[in-house]
Amino acid sequence: MSKAFTRETEGEGDDDDQDGAASSLPAGTKNYITPAGYTRLRDELLQLIDEERPKVVEVVHWAASNGDRSENGDYIYGKKRLREIDRRIRFLTRRLEIAEIADPALHHGGDQVFFGATVTYADEAGDERTVTIMGIDEADTLAGQVSWVSPIARALIKARQGDVVRLTTPMGVQEVEVLKVDYPPPAQA
Structure with a gap:
């Protein structure tokens, strides 16, 4: 069977460490962040949840209703973009939950x-x-x-x-x- 038709194992391709920008925290340390940094991350999370994700879901829904999904670029790209958005949402949610705001x-x-x-x-x-x-x-x-x-x-x-x-x-x-x-x-x- 071709590699194209195999399912990724759990965890593979599900790397929540976004493009190396935010490395993992040393064990036993707090995730210190400035108030402005916390606000920026929270605003990004809300923008993804309230604006970007619903728009992409709408495009994917429309593309899926057009029939053959295997050659439908809008559907394929939209599903890929949804995975990226969901991964970023999970990452931001986890980081904000453990954030320790230090002014x-x-x-x-x-x-x-x-x-x-x-x-x-x-x-x-x-x-x-x-x-x-x-x-x-x-x-x-x-x-x-x-x-x-x-x-x-x-x-x-x-x-x-x-x-x-x-x-x-x-x-x-x-x-x-x-x-x-x-x-x-x-x-x-």
Whole structure:
């Protein structure tokens, strides 16, 4: 029998870790997330449930009523898209259920690095970099955000402005100096 006609085993092809963007949490740790990150994930979940999924279901229903499903592109693509949406909904639901909202504004004005801090540091060569320590599900390296479980974040956490910390990299241990620590201001009510 051709591979095309075999059924995927359970779990195979059902990888809920969405495109590597959100890696799994270390065992026994909490899923810290900023209030803004939580809101973005919740909004995405609601948009998928309330808007996108019903539209795709409607297209699939219409395509199924057209007869032969084996050569019906709308039906085939729609079913595939529904699986993708349902997988993302399951993923977001699980992540939001275990999310621990941590507001970085509580540390505004402090000089010690905690979750949510924007830290400017210099490496041994004197190159300065700025990173914001975010939750696993919201970090965007292209925007200068790193996950709180990343090596640089782990090295910086609990350091203070002016401290020199050791960062373990694939190329060896490197010392970095914390130059500046910032937090967002508290939200105005």
